[in-house]
Amino acid sequence: xxxxxxxxxxxxxxxxxxxxxxxxxxxxxxxxxxxxxxxxxxxxxxxxxxxxxxxxxxxxxxxxxxxxxxxxxxxxxxxxxxxxxxxxxxxxxxxxxxxxxxxxxxxxxxxxxxxxxxxxxxxxxxxxxxxxxxxxxxxxxxxxxxxxxxxxxxxxxxxxxxxxx
Numbered sequence: 001x002x003x004x005x006x007x008x009x010x011x012x013x014x015x016x017x018x019x020x021x022x023x024x025x026x027x028x029x030x031x032x033x034x035x036x037x038x039x040x041x042x043x044x045x046x047x048x049x050x051x052x053x054x055x056x057x058x059x060x061x062x063x064x065x066x067x068x069x070x071x072x073x074x075x076x077x078x079x080x081x082x083x084x085x086x087x088x089x090x091x092x093x094x095x096x097x098x099x100x101x102x103x104x105x106x107x108x109x110x111x112x113x114x115x116x117x118x119x120x121x122x123x124x125x126x127x128x129x130x131x132x133x134x135x136x137x138x139x140x141x142x143x144x145x146x147x148x149x150x151x152x153x154x155x156x157x158x159x160x161x162x163x164x165x
Contacts (some may be wrong), residue, residue, distance in 0.1 A: 004070070007056045019150070021138060039097050042088050047107035050085040051115050053078055055122065055130060061128040069126075 019025065024041050027033040033041075060074040089099035109113070114133075121129040 008131055011137050015132070016136045033146065035095055039092055041097050042092050042095075042113045043097075043102050043105065044108055045090040046085055046092070046102055047105075047111045048115050049088055049119070052134075054082050055115075055134075056081065057116050058119070058122050059127040059130045064124060067128070094103055 020029075024037060027037060056074050057139065058076050060071045060078075063071050063074075089102060092102055093099040106112075118130055118133055121127075121133070
């Protein structure tokens, strides 16, 4: 598993670094993100996080037998990921947003295409291909932004009421 992860990190380095240039992440790094911007970020995060478990299930179900070790790891990770979309909705609510309205809203086209691309990669190209995108989003967009916001609490006082940080 360690070798797989190291190879995944190596092959996705350029794309993960490119994610850091996205304006919303740059605003977060600088502590200049507004509540409205962060709520919109979380709204789009919700629309892809709600598919994490179904995508992992599909990925695991399509792996060839020689990747049984990876299927077992996916199964364990699915248990950990269950309900994370509710955490995102709770943060939206903590910021004064209507989580039920977000739950029934439609994602931006970019988010919709990203999720569709993940489904297509799993079903048509190679189920293992999903992990590059998953790693990039998981490690950089969600985890890193929350960590940076946590470091910027002095500048972003509203961040103290959020669950994900």
